[in-house]
Amino acid sequence: MEIKNKAAAGTLESSDIYVVVEPNENGIDLHLExxxxxxxxxxxxxxxxxxxxDFNVENIKIQLKDRGAVECAIRARVxxxxxxxxxxxx
Amino acid sequence: xxKVVNTLKEVIKLCGxxxxxxxxxxxxxxxxxxxxxxVLDEIADMGYKDITVNASSVFDIHAPIVNHIRNxxxxxxxxxxxxxxxxxxxxxxxxxxxxxxxSHGGRPSDIESGKTPIDIAFIAAPTSDNMGNCTGxxxxxxxxxxxxxxxDAMYAKKVVVITDNLVDYPLYDFSISETYVDYVVSVDxxxxxxxxxxxxxxxxxxxxxxxxxxYATKVIQHSGLxxxxxxxxxxxxxxxxxxxxYLKELMLKENIRGSFGMxxxxxxxxxxxxxxxxxxxxxxxxxxxxxxxxxxxxKRHREVTASHYASPTVKSAIVNNLDVVILGATQxxxxxxVNVHTDSNGYIMGGSxxxxxxxxxxxxxxxxxxxxxxxxxxxTDRVLCISTPGKTVDVLVTQRGIAVNxxxxxxxxxxxxxxxxxxxxxxxxxxAEKITGIPNxxxxxxxxxxxxxxxxxxxxxxxxxxxx
Amino acid sequence: MRRSMLFMPGNSAGMLLNADALGxxxxxxxxxxxxxxxxxxxxxxxxxxxxxxxxYSNCEIIVRINSIDSEFWKSDLQxxxxxxxxxIMPPKINSAGDVQIIAEYMKEIEEKHNIDKPTYIIPLxxxxxxxxxxxxxxxxxxxxxxxxxxxxDLTADLRCKRTxxxxxxxxxRGRMVTAARAAGIDVYDTPFTDVEDEEGLREDALFAKSLGxxxxxxxxxxxxxxxxxxxxxxxxxxxxxxxxMDIIRVAEEQGKGAIxxxxxxxxxPIVARARQTLEMAEALxxxxxxx
Numbered sequence: 001m002e003i004k005n006k007a008a009a010g011t012l013e014s015s016d017i018y019v020v021v022e023p024n025e026n027g028i029d030l031h032l033e034x035x036x037x038x039x040x041x042x043x044x045x046x047x048x049x050x051x052x053x054d055f056n057v058e059n060i061k062i063q064l065k066d067r068g069a070v071e072c073a074i075r076a077r078v079x080x081x082x083x084x085x086x087x088x089x090x
Numbered sequence: 091x092x093k094v095v096n097t098l099k100e101v102i103k104l105c106g107x108x109x110x111x112x113x114x115x116x117x118x119x120x121x122x123x124x125x126x127x128x129v130l131d132e133i134a135d136m137g138y139k140d141i142t143v144n145a146s147s148v149f150d151i152h153a154p155i156v157n158h159i160r161n162x163x164x165x166x167x168x169x170x171x172x173x174x175x176x177x178x179x180x181x182x183x184x185x186x187x188x189x190x191x192x193s194h195g196g197r198p199s200d201i202e203s204g205k206t207p208i209d210i211a212f213i214a215a216p217t218s219d220n221m222g223n224c225t226g227x228x229x230x231x232x233x234x235x236x237x238x239x240x241x242d243a244m245y246a247k248k249v250v251v252i253t254d255n256l257v258d259y260p261l262y263d264f265s266i267s268e269t270y271v272d273y274v275v276s277v278d279x280x281x282x283x284x285x286x287x288x289x290x291x292x293x294x295x296x297x298x299x300x301x302x303x304x305y306a307t308k309v310i311q312h313s314g315l316x317x318x319x320x321x322x323x324x325x326x327x328x329x330x331x332x333x334x335x336y337l338k339e340l341m342l343k344e345n346i347r348g349s350f351g352m353x354x355x356x357x358x359x360x361x362x363x364x365x366x367x368x369x370x371x372x373x374x375x376x377x378x379x380x381x382x383x384x385x386x387x388x389k390r391h392r393e394v395t396a397s398h399y400a401s402p403t404v405k406s407a408i409v410n411n412l413d414v415v416i417l418g419a420t421q422x423x424x425x426x427x428v429n430v431h432t433d434s435n436g437y438i439m440g441g442s443x444x445x446x447x448x449x450x451x452x453x454x455x456x457x458x459x460x461x462x463x464x465x466x467x468x469x470t471d472r473v474l475c476i477s478t479p480g481k482t483v484d485v486l487v488t489q490r491g492i493a494v495n496x497x498x499x500x501x502x503x504x505x506x507x508x509x510x511x512x513x514x515x516x517x518x519x520x521x522a523e524k525i526t527g528i529p530n531x532x533x534x535x536x537x538x539x540x541x542x543x544x545x546x547x548x549x550x551x552x553x554x555x556x557x558x
Numbered sequence: 559m560r561r562s563m564l565f566m567p568g569n570s571a572g573m574l575l576n577a578d579a580l581g582x583x584x585x586x587x588x589x590x591x592x593x594x595x596x597x598x599x600x601x602x603x604x605x606x607x608x609x610x611x612x613x614y615s616n617c618e619i620i621v622r623i624n625s626i627d628s629e630f631w632k633s634d635l636q637x638x639x640x641x642x643x644x645x646i647m648p649p650k651i652n653s654a655g656d657v658q659i660i661a662e663y664m665k666e667i668e669e670k671h672n673i674d675k676p677t678y679i680i681p682l683x684x685x686x687x688x689x690x691x692x693x694x695x696x697x698x699x700x701x702x703x704x705x706x707x708x709x710x711d712l713t714a715d716l717r718c719k720r721t722x723x724x725x726x727x728x729x730x731r732g733r734m735v736t737a738a739r740a741a742g743i744d745v746y747d748t749p750f751t752d753v754e755d756e757e758g759l760r761e762d763a764l765f766a767k768s769l770g771x772x773x774x775x776x777x778x779x780x781x782x783x784x785x786x787x788x789x790x791x792x793x794x795x796x797x798x799x800x801x802x803m804d805i806i807r808v809a810e811e812q813g814k815g816a817i818x819x820x821x822x823x824x825x826x827p828i829v830a831r832a833r834q835t836l837e838m839a840e841a842l843x844x845x846x847x848x849x
Contacts, residue, residue: 015465035464036529068463080603304581
């Protein structure tokens, strides 16, 4: 799937994550900020990359501000942002 | 005759402050306190270095102490509690000497025994006369009890009362008497009332907190301890206050007349006193305006010293007669050891206060805390810092179940009989980790930045620096 | 057993985490009024993932979808039905036909995903037309296991003011209970919306119970405990039920036909009710709510 426009999903509330995606020329450019970075940075990044993979996203700039969201919420917010950015209705 | 000295500078000279000395402060003005900063600023201005500060607690308002540490004005620090702002800097390793963390009972014990002799005690007093009879009950900066300041007043070599409400001699309703006081200094403001006491402390609106409070109340109800003569302590956190509210309703319904409420006192405990749930309140510290008003007006609301409250070395202390105490935790491990000193990343953001004292004394010590905060489980294999040893902790109440220390099989039987959701603490940890995932271990630095000195004098844990 | 149904906003990641730990017998994960139009997509995905990964084992799960006059309801069902919640709550149901449209689409999705056990439906009745058609709605499909009265939208439709004592919905409440009982299903009362008024809530719930409602919905977790308490059997009810069952056993042993307790004939409905009471008390942990 192609990232056509800049889009965001999620919130900055506790236990949520705010995701901003935008088009990128070459590859996946991922920026993660998290209040549980020490405990979960690898897990969060893996979850994000899994979703990108599921949607065949190869070129994207994705910024994440995590307020301690659990994995299923992270996946949901990334998926929502992708769908919004691709102009696809879920 | 008068003991009034015009300036802090003058009084510091008169007291004969020298490098290497230990000065002390109490924390009754909490996050509204101006006294620690004004005294340390003066000491720094006068060019002193290498001072040991012994303060019952340090709050965020005391952030300027960080510079005094960096400049070697303050080279040793002894506290019972440290707020997150100063704690963060200490955790980064800015001090050469580790901070000594004691408990509210351990601190006066060590002062009285001479383990930590105080050279000069600076006592913030919301009202004082010119000879140093002083109290926290009156004045614009009223804070109620001065419980934590007594050991300092009675045992320091020099005692300076600092007040912003100097009244005619004699102040008859004094807490600390002139017999201990060397000098009195009058200043414009010892603190900011909005940071000293809350207008009203309110119970939580958080549904998870209320759920836990409801469970905690049921644990008390079925513990066998809730009968005439019952005694109780709870903190000022939202869920703790909700327990006080539910417990009051239960005690009135069941017509149970308790003996005393202890602790940091809030309006909710005052309500319980006034409703007849207790004969008396034993108050080492007031948390809100209602508590301040009550300790001033109600004879059955009694100021007590920190030693009387919790010292392990006095002939008897109130904590040893306590039935139930409700406490918090940032982490608890599967052996029931509790951390209230650091957050989950290892940064200092608290301290024992009376946590380990009351846990050691009370017949039922209950930790009430949410099973997860953001993505972190409350329960770990090993807490980052042992503040209170697990053998003194009886019950953990979370919104997803109640874990009872296996050492208390009598209690397990009672609570199961009452059909409460009793669950093994390991199982509870699994439930949490199903929600959060399994966290990586937090890697801490090698440098020791804090010693946790248990009430018996042993160092039960060392706090390590956080690698930034 | 379902006494309390707690609404949880579908787009709140934090609230979904603890939704099942707040003491409610059912939680209603809301994709409709609690979610703004711009966030419908995000709430739908979040709720789907929550159902997939959070182990909601402590309570029953109901998902409120968007109404069939919106553009969202089909997408809602496509995402949610494969996760097999216990019930779907469609709002603004006016007729049996409305339910059948939804049931038909649910069946399509279930077949596509090889789901053999149908998800039930609890129609939310919140229009004048819906109330008048309550019995038809209750009988409209095998999936309908309960109906639920929503008084906020209803009073707007009736062009009357929604009041705390609820005189204006008295007729609708009675009509709903009668329709549900005639159809042999459960019936749930509208939330009490003043979050701070605990006494008002208790009175409102007691009144609903007295009319025959099975339970009550709430929008605040702080209402759950009171609702559970009100809709649980009382000590007296449990004791009476035990007496009834005891005397029935004795009568059976002695081969007696007609029996009476405290001067009142014990007939089949009384026995059935006693059995229900004891089953409920058992489900509540061997007793009444607050011993």
